[in-house]
Amino acid sequence: MISRRDFIRLSLLAGAGAGLGVGTVRAQETAGPRSRWVFLVDTMKCVGCGLCVKACKLENEVPYDLPVTRTWVERYVITGEGQISVDGKGRSVEAGTVFADTPMGARDGYKQNVFHNYTELGSNVVVPPDMIAKSFFVPKLCNQCDKPPCVQVCPVGATFKTADGVVLVDRTWCIGCGYCIMACPYGVRFFHPVYRVAEKCTWCYHRIVKGMKPACVMACPFEARRFGEANKPDDPVAQVVETDRVAVLKPEFGTRPLVYYLGLDENVR
Amino acid sequence: MTGLEAHAAEVHGAAWTIKEMFVYPNEYIYWSIQIVLYPFMTGLVAGAFVLSSLYHVFGRTELKDMARFSLLFSFALLVAAPMPLLFHLLQPQRGVFVFFTPHFTSAIAAFGIVFFTYSAIVASEIWFVSRTFFVHEIERLRNAEGICNRVRYCCYRGMSLGAYDMGPGADQADHKAIKILSGIGIPVACFLHGYAGFIFGSVKANALWMTPLMPVIFIMSAIVSGIALCMLTYIIIMEYRKLRALRNRKPWMPAKDIAGVEIETVKITARYLVGFMVAAISLELLDLVFRGYTAVKSWDILRAVIYERDFIDIFILQYGIGNLLPFIMLLWPRLTVRRAVVALVLVLMGVFMMRWNVVIGGQSFSLTFAGFMHYHMPFMPHNLETYREGFFGLLTILVLPFVLLWLVNKLVPVLSGGEEETSGH
Numbered sequence: 122m123i124s125r126r127d128f129i130r131l132s133l134l135a136g137a138g139a140g141l142g143v144g145t146v147r148a149q150e151t152a153g154p155r156s157r158w159v160f161l162v163d164t165m166k167c168v169g170c171g172l173c174v175k176a177c178k179l180e181n182e183v184p185y186d187l188p189v190t191r192t193w194v195e196r197y198v199i200t201g202e203g204q205i206s207v208d209g210k211g212r213s214v215e216a217g218t219v220f221a222d223t224p225m226g227a228r229d230g231y232k233q234n235v236f237h238n239y240t241e242l243g244s245n246v247v248v249p250p251d252m253i254a255k256s257f258f259v260p261k262l263c264n265q266c267d268k269p270p271c272v273q274v275c276p277v278g279a280t281f282k283t284a285d286g287v288v289l290v291d292r293t294w295c296i297g298c299g300y301c302i303m304a305c306p307y308g309v310r311f312f313h314p315v316y317r318v319a320e321k322c323t324w325c326y327h328r329i330v331k332g333m334k335p336a337c338v339m340a341c342p343f344e345a346r347r348f349g350e351a352n353k354p355d356d357p358v359a360q361v362v363e364t365d366r367v368a369v370l371k372p373e374f375g376t377r378p379l380v381y382y383l384g385l386d387e388n389v390r
Numbered sequence: 391m392t393g394l395e396a397h398a399a400e401v402h403g404a405a406w407t408i409k410e411m412f413v414y415p416n417e418y419i420y421w422s423i424q425i426v427l428y429p430f431m432t433g434l435v436a437g438a439f440v441l442s443s444l445y446h447v448f449g450r451t452e453l454k455d456m457a458r459f460s461l462l463f464s465f466a467l468l469v470a471a472p473m474p475l476l477f478h479l480l481q482p483q484r485g486v487f488v489f490f491t492p493h494f495t496s497a498i499a500a501f502g503i504v505f506f507t508y509s510a511i512v513a514s515e516i517w518f519v520s521r522t523f524f525v526h527e528i529e530r531l532r533n534a535e536g537i538c539n540r541v542r543y544c545c546y547r548g549m550s551l552g553a554y555d556m557g558p559g560a561d562q563a564d565h566k567a568i569k570i571l572s573g574i575g576i577p578v579a580c581f582l583h584g585y586a587g588f589i590f591g592s593v594k595a596n597a598l599w600m601t602p603l604m605p606v607i608f609i610m611s612a613i614v615s616g617i618a619l620c621m622l623t624y625i626i627i628m629e630y631r632k633l634r635a636l637r638n639r640k641p642w643m644p645a646k647d648i649a650g651v652e653i654e655t656v657k658i659t660a661r662y663l664v665g666f667m668v669a670a671i672s673l674e675l676l677d678l679v680f681r682g683y684t685a686v687k688s689w690d691i692l693r694a695v696i697y698e699r700d701f702i703d704i705f706i707l708q709y710g711i712g713n714l715l716p717f718i719m720l721l722w723p724r725l726t727v728r729r730a731v732v733a734l735v736l737v738l739m740g741v742f743m744m745r746w747n748v749v750i751g752g753q754s755f756s757l758t759f760a761g762f763m764h765y766h767m768p769f770m771p772h773n774l775e776t777y778r779e780g781f782f783g784l785l786t787i788l789v790l791p792f793v794l795l796w797l798v799n800k801l802v803p804v805l806s807g808g809e810e811e812t813s814g815h
């Protein structure tokens with residue numbers, strides 16, 4: 122609902138003209154020395170326990186039992202040549218067949234060796250352990266792209282990039298058109314079921330501006346998620362990004378992600 | 391968090407999306423039936439206007455009857471066109487923010503500007519076309535009795551904007567203004583719709599949508615649908631009038647004097663329709679062939695969607711029944727009104743399916759390129775959301791332009807001839 126104050130503000134904005142209006146929405150950023158944060162995901166260390174997803178849902182008020190989430194963990198299994206089991210029946214597959222899933226964003230971790238919902242084949246796919254050529258987990262979150270297409274397409278400027286490089290959504294200004302959701306090549310965004318506006322991972326902006334780490338980073342027992350500051354000279358995470366062989370997701374979209382991955386496989390989507 | 395969960399919160403999209411294989415957790419069909427309707431409606435607007443301009447600008451006198459009607463219909467459609475956009479917003483009460491704080495890197499932000507520019511052009515053209523009619527009515531109603539007539543009289547006085555000049559010079563000036571306005575209107579109409587194409591074509595994350603051809607494809611199919619709808623409505627109105635006139639006929643009046651649809655008008659308009667259809671289909675096929683030939687990374691999943699999952703929607707409903715069949719029906723010799731009506735309905739359905747296949751088809755595969763999503767349109771609504779994004783939301787929006795046309799027709803009679811004598815341009 123629009124309060125009276127908002128209404129007056131709106132009317133003033135309308136009077137003051139379009140360009141000025143955008144400035145006002147953006148003017149909520151504060152001044153001061155800026156951090157440049159960087160996120161590192163080490164896929165070699167992830168065990169798919171889902172503790173990060175749990176922590177995120179609780180920290181950021183994403184309804185726990187609904188099938189949307191700010192961060193998630195994907196599971197990949199790449200087979201050798203031979204027989205797998207589909208709905209209890211044997212079925213031969215070629216070497217290099219990929220199975221992947223992320224039920225409930227892996228909130229409860231991966232405890233069973235079953236891929237559901239592979240309807241073309243059948244609904245329950247089991248790859249016997251000796252048929253697994255390689256398998257791994259890949260945590261996903263917002264890449265806080267340096268060139269964010271989601272920000273580009275928002276018709277009202279409700280989603281914006283802060284001066285320290287984090288992309289946020291103004292819940293009081295989003296009209297709920299979903300254009301940003303369409304524009305994100307990583308499927309990071311969704312509509313918040315309660316606030317009914319665009320929602321996304323913010324790297325726990327409310328925590329990091331106070332010098333804390335994001336909730337998922339704190340929750341990970343294996344240091345698969347790490348968080349650092351690019352403009353601190355001896356920051357260990359920044360050093361890994363600078364000196365190790367890291368990759369980003371879907372570089373072909375030209376979005377310049379700030380989440381770097383160690384051990385990224387070619388099969389990761 | 392428990393407080394939040396206590397709400398009957400729902401995930402937007404979960405009610406009508408069925409996922410298969412590997413799909414990211416937050417992916418749903420976020421743009422559903424209302425976004426199918428949006429380009430469909432703006433397409434009709436643009437098409438109806440282009441049809442009327444063919445007469446006003448290029449002097450195609452054979453289209454005279456259709457021209458005035460199309461212009462008014464274009465206006466009725468125009469007023470209805472933003473409704474689907476508004477309907478699909480999760481915060482519709484904030485829709486006006488698009489005008490207050492347009493963020494110009496977004497393709498949607500310019501909507502207000504394009505829309506109002508175009509509305510102004512159409513409204514002023516209608517004014518010039520109807521001005522002499524207003525003045526006639528003012529004269530006629532000046533001393534008429536009755537509250538209804540007084541209201542009408544006041545309306546017309548207002549709408550004439552005080553321009554009562556009826557001399558030959560004034561008439562010429564009107565004609566000139568109409569010509570200029572429809573001249574400017576054609577590119578603006580095309581822009582209005584090409585821009586709807588750009589909204590989709592510029593989404594780089596979507597492998598099906600992203601093509602520079604999208605705006606042009608949209609414009610061509612827009613003109614096709616606009617012409618088809620105008621022809622159809624014109625035929626229905628004329629036939630209805632004929633029936634009514636026949637029923638009210640006094641015994642001494644000869645039945646042959648009561649004119650229905652001019653089959654000649656239908657035939658000529660149909661020729662333009664077929665021309666634009668050829669252009670539209672060529673572009674669409676070019677796009678398809680090009681994608682298959684270049685076969686970039688996304689082609690595997692696109693092929694699975696186009697040739698397997700959506701085969702019926704695309705090749706049977708859109709190209710077969712919606713394009714090829716009416717194409718043959720319209721070109722077959724000795725076109726009759728009845729055959730034309732069937733063909734026109736099919737053309738409209740074909741264009742609707744094209745919008746459907748773009749909007750829904752573009753979301754029927756996952757960003758992973760390894761999974762699929764199906765849209766199951768809600769039928770019986772069980773809350774506001776399933777109404778808006780379901781079958782009854784579709785019906786509401788489809789009926790709206792006809793209600794508006796009926797209203798516009800009260801003040802500015804849409805078709806010349808019949809019992810209401812108009813100035814007719």
Ligand code: SF4
Pocket residue numbers: 262263264265266269270271272288304305306307308309310321376
């Ligand atoms: S990952 Fe998606 S939501 Fe995050 S900044 Fe990039 S485009 Fe925007």
Ligand code: SF4
Pocket residue numbers: 274275276277278279280290294295296297298299300301302318319
């Ligand atoms: S859903 Fe909200 S944040 Fe996203 S583009 Fe629309 S208005 Fe902007």
